[in-house]
Amino acid sequence: MSFFARFAQNRGALIGVIILAVIIAMAALAPFLYPESPWRMVQRPFLPPLEMDGFPLGTDTMGRNVAAGLMHGAWVSLLIGFVSTSVALLIGVPLGAVAGYYGGLIDDGLMRFTEFFQTIPNFALAIVLVAIMQPSVTSIVLAIALVSWPPVARLVRAEFLSLRHREYVEAARLVGQGNATIILRQILPNTLSPIIVLASLMVATAILLESALSFLGLGDPNVMSWGYMIGAARTVIRQAWWLSFFPGVAILLTVLALNLVGEGLDDALNPKLARERS
Amino acid sequence: MTETVLSIRDLTLALPKGADRAFAVEHVSYDVSEGEILCVVGESGSGKSMAANAVMGLLPKGVHATGGEIWFGGQNLLTLDERAHRSLRGLRIGMIFQEPMTALNPLMRVGAQIAEVFEAHGRHTPKERQARALALLEEVGIPQPERAIRAYPFQLSGGQRQRVMIAMALALEPELLIADEPTTALDVTTQAQILKLIRDLQQRRGMAVMFITHDFGVVAEVATRVCVMREGEIVELGEAREVLDHPRHDYTRALIDAIPNDAVPNRHHAAEAQPLLEVRHLDKVFRSRGGMLKPSREVHALDDISFTLSRGETLGIVGESGSGKSTLGRCVVRLERPDSGQLLLDGVDFTTLKGETLRRGRRRVQMIFQDPYASLNPRTRVGLAIAQGPIANGVPRDQALAKADELLELVGLGGVADRFPHEFSGGQRQRIGIARALALEPELIVADEAVSALDVSIQAQILELLERLQQTFSLSLLFITHDLRVAAQICDRLIVMQHGRIVEHGTAEAIFRTPRAAYTRELLEAIPGRDAVLASA
Numbered sequence: 001m002s003f004f005a006r007f008a009q010n011r012g013a014l015i016g017v018i019i020l021a022v023i024i025a026m027a028a029l030a031p032f033l034y035p036e037s038p039w040r041m042v043q044r045p046f047l048p049p050l051e052m053d054g055f056p057l058g059t060d061t062m063g064r065n066v067a068a069g070l071m072h073g074a075w076v077s078l079l080i081g082f083v084s085t086s087v088a089l090l091i092g093v094p095l096g097a098v099a100g101y102y103g104g105l106i107d108d109g110l111m112r113f114t115e116f117f118q119t120i121p122n123f124a125l126a127i128v129l130v131a132i133m134q135p136s137v138t139s140i141v142l143a144i145a146l147v148s149w150p151p152v153a154r155l156v157r158a159e160f161l162s163l164r165h166r167e168y169v170e171a172a173r174l175v176g177q178g179n180a181t182i183i184l185r186q187i188l189p190n191t192l193s194p195i196i197v198l199a200s201l202m203v204a205t206a207i208l209l210e211s212a213l214s215f216l217g218l219g220d221p222n223v224m225s226w227g228y229m230i231g232a233a234r235t236v237i238r239q240a241w242w243l244s245f246f247p248g249v250a251i252l253l254t255v256l257a258l259n260l261v262g263e264g265l266d267d268a269l270n271p272k273l274a275r276e277r278s
Numbered sequence: 279m280t281e282t283v284l285s286i287r288d289l290t291l292a293l294p295k296g297a298d299r300a301f302a303v304e305h306v307s308y309d310v311s312e313g314e315i316l317c318v319v320g321e322s323g324s325g326k327s328m329a330a331n332a333v334m335g336l337l338p339k340g341v342h343a344t345g346g347e348i349w350f351g352g353q354n355l356l357t358l359d360e361r362a363h364r365s366l367r368g369l370r371i372g373m374i375f376q377e378p379m380t381a382l383n384p385l386m387r388v389g390a391q392i393a394e395v396f397e398a399h400g401r402h403t404p405k406e407r408q409a410r411a412l413a414l415l416e417e418v419g420i421p422q423p424e425r426a427i428r429a430y431p432f433q434l435s436g437g438q439r440q441r442v443m444i445a446m447a448l449a450l451e452p453e454l455l456i457a458d459e460p461t462t463a464l465d466v467t468t469q470a471q472i473l474k475l476i477r478d479l480q481q482r483r484g485m486a487v488m489f490i491t492h493d494f495g496v497v498a499e500v501a502t503r504v505c506v507m508r509e510g511e512i513v514e515l516g517e518a519r520e521v522l523d524h525p526r527h528d529y530t531r532a533l534i535d536a537i538p539n540d541a542v543p544n545r546h547h548a549a550e551a552q553p554l555l556e557v558r559h560l561d562k563v564f565r566s567r568g569g570m571l572k573p574s575r576e577v578h579a580l581d582d583i584s585f586t587l588s589r590g591e592t593l594g595i596v597g598e599s600g601s602g603k604s605t606l607g608r609c610v611v612r613l614e615r616p617d618s619g620q621l622l623l624d625g626v627d628f629t630t631l632k633g634e635t636l637r638r639g640r641r642r643v644q645m646i647f648q649d650p651y652a653s654l655n656p657r658t659r660v661g662l663a664i665a666q667g668p669i670a671n672g673v674p675r676d677q678a679l680a681k682a683d684e685l686l687e688l689v690g691l692g693g694v695a696d697r698f699p700h701e702f703s704g705g706q707r708q709r710i711g712i713a714r715a716l717a718l719e720p721e722l723i724v725a726d727e728a729v730s731a732l733d734v735s736i737q738a739q740i741l742e743l744l745e746r747l748q749q750t751f752s753l754s755l756l757f758i759t760h761d762l763r764v765a766a767q768i769c770d771r772l773i774v775m776q777h778g779r780i781v782e783h784g785t786a787e788a789i790f791r792t793p794r795a796a797y798t799r800e801l802l803e804a805i806p807g808r809d810a811v812l813a814s815a
Contacts, residue, residue: 167653168663170613171711174645175667175718176637185666189657 006268013264019257023074023250030071038068038224049242060229060243061236069224070246076225077254080141080210081203087145089199092152093188099153100160101183111157114150122147126209130218137220140213144206155198159191193269200262204255211251226251283454283486284310284333285349291328294340302328302341303510310454315480315487317497317518319533320507321733322704326490328510330456332356333488334373335363350454369399372447374440376459381443382431388415388442389427395449414445419475436599437468441475448479455480458490465598465760470804473499492733494534495763498522498807506530536734552624553586554754555610555722560584560619562605562778579605580616581778587722592748592755594769594786596762596801602778607724607758611645612636623722641671644715648727650707654699660710661686661695667718678717685713689743705736712743716751724756729764741768762801766790774798 007013036042043052047059049066057066099110117125126143133139163169164187172186213219214227215234226247233243286309291302303325310316320326331337333348333355348355351370355363367373375381383391392411396402402410408427415423418441431439440460447455457476461469477500480487489500497504501518506529514527525531562580579602587593597603608614610621612628621628623642631639647653654663664685665678673681683695689709691702699707708728715723725744729737745768748755759765765772765786772789774782774797782795793799 167647167649168655168658171645171647171653171714172655172666174611174613174640174643175670175714176640177666177670178637181670185658186655190655 003268007264010264010267012260013267016257016260016264019253020261023254023257024078026071027075027078030068030075034065034068034071036068038072039064046236046240048240057246058240058242060233061240066229066243066246069229070226070250072224073226073229073247074250074254076137076220076223077207077210077251080137080144080225081207081258084141084144084148084206084210085199085202087141088149088152088202089195091145092149093156093195095149096153096156096158097160097183097188100157101164101179101187103161103164107157110153114153117147118150120147123209123212126213127216127218130213135213135218135220137223140210140218140220143213144209147209148202148205152195152198152202155194156191159194160187163187163190193265196269197262197266200258200265204258204262207251207254207258281312282309283312283350284488285347286329286333287347287349289329289332289346289348290344291325291332291337291341292344298323299510301344301510303507305346306507306510306512307346308505308512308515310486310488312453312486313480313484314502315477315489315500316503316505317501318488318490318505318507319492319494319497321492321533321735323509324507325510326492326507327458330373330458330488330490333454333456334367334371335360365399368395368447368452369450370452370454372450372452372455374443374447374455374457374460376462379431379436379439379463382439384431386430387427388429388431388434392427392442392446392449395446399450401450410449411445414449415442417448417479418442418445419471420445435468436464437472440464440468440472444472444475444479448483451483453486455485455487456490457487459492460489461496462492466762466804466806467598467800469496469806470499473806476500493806494522494734495805495807506533532735536738552588554589554624555587555756556620556622556625557583557585557587557610558620558622560606560609560621561617562602562609562614563617578602578778580609580619583619583778583780585773585780585783587754587756589721589754590748590752591771592757592769594765594772595756595758595775596760596765596772597775598760598801600777601775603758603760603775604726605778606775607645607726607756610722610756611643611724612640613645638671641667641718642720643722643724644718644720646708646711646715646723646725646728649731650704650711651699651731653711654707656699659696659698660702663699664695664710664714664717667714671718681717682713685716686710688716688747689713703736705732705740708732708736708740709743712740712747716747719751720753722754722756724758726758727760728757730759730761737764744768762790762805774801 041063042065043055043059043063045059045061045063047055049058050056051058055065055067057070060066095110095114099107126147129143129146130139133142169182169186172182210225211227211230214225215231217231219225219228229247230244233240237244287307289306290304293300293302306329308316318326328341332343333350335355335358343356389408389411392414393404393407396407396410412423412427415426420426420438420441426434426438434442460476461472464472473496476487491497497518504516504518504521505512506514506521506527508529514521514525514530521530522534525534560580560583564577564579583606585593595603595606605614609616616629619629628639654660661679661682664682665675668678668681669675679695686692686695689712691706691709699710702710729740732740741764744755747753757765757769769786772784772786773780774789774795776797782789782793782798789798790802793802
């Protein structure tokens, strides 16, 4: 069975893909549907949803369009999620690969370094990093990447530890392949499935982290994000429920979709497990 | 007149959609009577275990019976519900599995595991259960049963674990014992003991035994009657002597012929003055790091090993698990570094090479691995897998790939270079492994249990291929195996190893005809079916 056929067997994963596609479409269409800045005040404040044409989700405390904010925010959330995950992979994969492949002192050294990051609570470290670097999209992406690479390194190391003594790896060493070739050509391709699954879940965590940072006022002041919207609306949650409700639902759906996709990928990439589960 | 204990009638088991055939077994009928051992023989994928699984009600997911009946004790087992089936298992039908390593719970003491069998069927008081467990351990011949009953599985050897499994299967005195390849994972000498034990117990208790195996040697050793299976169908069914001596079906004959026999071909290569490989006083000790409370352990894997190997010669290294034979092979290809001693390849010491010189020197010594499933990267096309060696040694990619095609042709697999390993059978993969070893035009090939994982008929083909290639390229071959029969077929000279030492060293013929060391004699006697095969030869 092909990869896509196996993936499509998991109905949850398909739903996840559809939700994700809608959110990506939202992010892509935002500049066309709402060409104006989402920060612009366009109507009277506290306009409830469906009250006025052109403001399906109403306006916020300053009279800004909630629908516009939601769509522009989608772009920021996705951007931060995917870029910070890529950066985390770029740090974690090479580190884990080297530690797992060479073992011994190198492994000890690299793992102690990884544990140093793991002992500090993720969120506290992210807050400190953003606060030091000044809030901006770049600093948020870096902060999230820096707190989320240790699990990647550990996973890749564990995979390398179990794969490096496989007979095909020994065979590659016997025919005279160098260490770099063995790591890149023989072992790494065989660790890809768990990495992909982990990465899809990391995107979800990164989006949550970004929202939490924005909620605390540590978001980039120049871009509208879901977390900022909830944070700004928390004081008026009883008067204007829609201000925190819609961005909250957006975060929930995105994270749910990514988790569903992650699980679907897991099933599709590990056909053995999938068959036992069904 | 003996009574029929188990009767399988016209059994058909369907495989899930997408399997390589529609039925696991098709219209299979056989009986097992009181006091007899029925051997069900077949190669992998013949469906030989499936009927047994159906009897136990342990069919894998997706496999289900579409026709036929299994009669046991007046009941049709196929119509039984799970509860009723469970009460039969252990109580009236006992089973022994292939892997004694995994069939026991690693965290439970042996005694408790045997007692659990009684407990599951609500028999005896806890105290009686322990006493019974002890008696059973005594019956299956475990040394020091009082100590063994308190041991954890990891403290026992493979053979002892299999004895515990047998004790568990016999605990409630079942009428039928199903043994699924119970000796396949064991060494020959241990295998001989376990076979004898099963035969003795069967005679003492008058049980019916259904013995599933792939090895005709084992059949000759234990069977009363034989049922030969191929691709889910019964090929031949009859009295053991009758089937072994006068096989009616071609397939049975082919299987029996494929067993390497004792007729040692008298092959003698004139040893050249200058040996290709000279091994001098090789030592290797494995140390496990001790913890705070446990002392470090030392295992002498290789102890003062010396031998020579000439160009074009095949040297067999025979030994049981733990004899150090694989470590020796791994030292020769330098996957393992010996502690001391020398490996001279054309007079150049191979042990002292390092880094880049070692990487280039590796070309001359290549290896064929045991497991054809693990030795090929699942994500690399086989053509590239073969070409990787030459590419790493500086041959242009196109040229290396063209060469890979030629090599595949040479090992009998033309035009398959862009397929992935999972599209091949075990024997085909082993051919690919051989092509890969040849790609660098080595002078010496180390074959570590290269045919052990294969069915007998495939084994014979691979051995033939190795021999042909060896003559074409005048290769030297270091053939590591646990199977004396296989070694006798292909080797000029043999080395017998035990506990890291060379016990005996001589031509294959001399070792078979006039073994000098006691251990060699023990190994030879343990070969299953040896007397039977000799008698018919």
